[in-house]
Amino acid sequence: MEGFLLTNIIKTKSFWLATAMTLFCSVAGIFLAKLPYVNLIGALVIALLLGIALQITPQRVQAEANAGRGFISNKFLRLGIILLGFRLNLTKLADAGVKTILVAALAVSGTIVLTYWLSRKFGAEDELAILSACGCGVCGAAAVMGVSPQIETSDEDRKRENEVLAVAVVCVMGTVFTLLEIVLKPLLGLTDTQYGVVAGGSLHEIAHAVAAVSAFGEVSLDSALIMKLSRVL
Structure with a gap:
């Protein structure tokens, strides 16, 4: 007691x-x-x-x-x-739905393939490569933990190490690119809507996307949320 x-x-x-x-x-x-x-x-x-x-x-x-x-x-x-x-406008969500889902499908599949190829190129284990690729391509740490149980392995300790490493990769890179995209926004001359789509389509975690666009108003925030949730879907 x-x-x-x-x-x-x-x-x-x-x-x-x-x-x-x-x-x-x-x-x-x-x-x-x-x-x-x-x-x-x-x-x-x-x-x-x-x-x-x-x-x-x-x-x-x-x-x-x-x-x-x-x-x-x-x-x-x-x-x-x-x-x-x-707080999302459901009409706006429906209007943007088809376009964002098509963009999201291309972004997710392209990012997974590219990240997996780069990981293997730099000598990462196959398991770590696919976990990192899914985390970067879909929705960060949640995607890593969602994909991991589907991977069959005889070495559970090694698998847990790869999970931790993949989550670390996703979190660190997401934070770095959150800061980088804020700096790039004025340099690229993006509108608030365009920037929201870029942030939602490229940053791993929803929290990273929200942090990146929060300083640029509701238009950016709505665009980022719609794009990011389309990727998760």
Whole structure:
């Protein structure tokens, strides 16, 4: 009984510590996004960068917050994405549906083939190559975990290592290209709608796509969500 209570206390402490860290990044991102020039990258990307910066906190704090961060990133982030989906204009979604699904089909199949070929070219194992390709081509970590059970192998430990590596590849590359696309938008002269389509069609995670377009208004956000959800479909 004492052990059970101790475990619950630790989990509760971890949750609130992770919540405090998340809230700090969120609020700081909103205020910093109001500064000149900084507002070009938006509050969500600033919050993302602050979250990365928090990795320099002491290892003891990181360990205490770890369980809570997993819960927040898994449950709260998905809830936020679902709520974003509710704000989409269904008429606009229906009008764009056929075009975006065709573009998404080409983007998904092309990205999977290209990423798999590059992975093998650089010496990655076949299993790691296909997991990374599906993660980059479809919807990030969720795609990796969805494809992995379909792969038959006798070495389960090796399979789990490849899953972790593939998720790491997807998350790191998604974050890098989120920042890169924000810089490229004015250089390429894209309209808000075009930029939303590019972000939704190229970034792995829905959260990355939302972060990349959040500073450019609702038109970009709607276009990115429609394009990204078409890829997931």
